[in-house]
Amino acid sequence: MIIGTTLIALTWALFIGLGLPTWAGAIITVVCAFLILFGLLFTVYFFNLDSKLLVLVQKFLQRFYNKRKRNRHLE
Numbered sequence: 001m002i003i004g005t006t007l008i009a010l011t012w013a014l015f016i017g018l019g020l021p022t023w024a025g026a027i028i029t030v031v032c033a034f035l036i037l038f039g040l041l042f043t044v045y046f047f048n049l050d051s052k053l054l055v056l057v058q059k060f061l062q063r064f065y066n067k068r069k070r071n072r073h074l075e
Contacts, residue, residue, distance in 0.1 A: 008029060015025035044050055 011029055011032070012025055015028065020028075
């Protein structure tokens with residue numbers, strides 16, 4: 001969050017230095033943020049990174065789950 005706020009502040013300083021109006025800087029900032037977010041989400045979708053991450057999480061959780069004592073008695 002700190003990095004994002006810093007990037008927005010630097011972007012605004014750049015736009016003010018270029019002499020752009022405030023509304024133009026706001027629109028450009030929103031469009032750039034949308035394009036960056038779209039690019040990140042597309043990369044995750046294209047390379048199927050969410051499923052690959054979940055496989056690693058599942059292997060990590062299985063180590064703890066398999067060590068649990070279970071009550072196998074039927075009552």
